[in-house]
Amino acid sequence: MTTHIDIAFVGGGNMAGALIEGLLKRGMPPERLHVIEVNGDTRARWRERGLSVSSEPDQSLSHHQMWVLAVKPQQLAEVVQQCKPFLLPHTVVLSIAAGISMTCLSNWLGSSTKPWPLVVRAMPNTPALVEKGMTGLAAGVAVSAEHRAHVQNILSAVGEVVWVDSDDMIDAVTAVSGSGPAYVFRFIEAMMEGAVALGLDEVQAKQLTLATLAGATELASQSAEPVSVLRERVTSKGGTTEAALKVMQTEGLAQIVQRAMQAAYERAGQLSREFGDDPGPR
């Protein structure tokens, strides 16, 4: 990758870890990455990977052109207060926390001398670990096209990126692709359990399930035809697929998935109200 700027991750847990590993795989030199992390074991893990680490924000934060705020939403307000003294006018602050709005982040980071901090809200996902991530991005008012290009360049090193226009749409992205890998993992688990119940062993169950998901996903993304047409092509009249899809229809699979996504979206709004000081759009 060509973009070698200094990036500080505040919080080095699961999602930051997926981004960092993806960036390292793409050739980001470890010495350009710094992790601020309260957990000693996690700090030790990143130190072993060649990153610099610290247990709390300090003056060295000012040397990093980008901060990635990667703590839980409930920890974010306190973390921002700790980091704020080291904010420079050109520091880009990228928050990956679910729910907490750009307005809220701008209020927390702004001051009379820095009224328009460069805030970007991002919603990545853990397949970034294998460079197959999907990140939704939304930028605050002060963020220029040049800054956007910079952020996009970094995140596209670990997968695809899509820009959306509002906090509300980042919450929607959260419900689709942020939480989405967990829905897919749940479906994989269910299929593997189903395969074992039919008499296949666990190794076979995993191979059959994962290859089917990967193959179907690849076909759907390469095909010019709608997914529904691809589904119909598998479904022979009076055959096995039809029998399976009837059960899914009767049991309301589509409605269950959509209700689950609605719950994720609503939870993002709740997080903003519980842990931010901006009630958000809903």
Ligand SMILES: NC(=O)C1=CN([C@@H]2O[C@H](COP(=O)(O)OP(=O)(O)OC[C@H]3O[C@@H](n4cnc5c(N)ncnc54)[C@H](OP(=O)(O)O)[C@@H]3O)[C@@H](O)[C@H]2O)C=CC1
């Ligand atoms: N996991 C995912 O798939 C995704 C997560 N996100 C967002 O990413 C953020 C992090 O989530 P996730 O990685 O899952 O959570 P983790 O708990 O795995 O990571 C957060 C890390 O930050 C540490 N931490 C807590 N307080 C501080 C502090 N004051 N300074 C430095 N480090 C601190 C935590 O330590 P300790 O555990 O000891 O508290 C933990 O190691 C969340 O806001 C979430 O909404 C976004 C997209 C996807």
Ligand SMILES: O=C(O)[C@@H]1CCC=N1
């Ligand atoms: O579960 C969560 O809240 C975070 C945000 C998206 C994925 N994990």
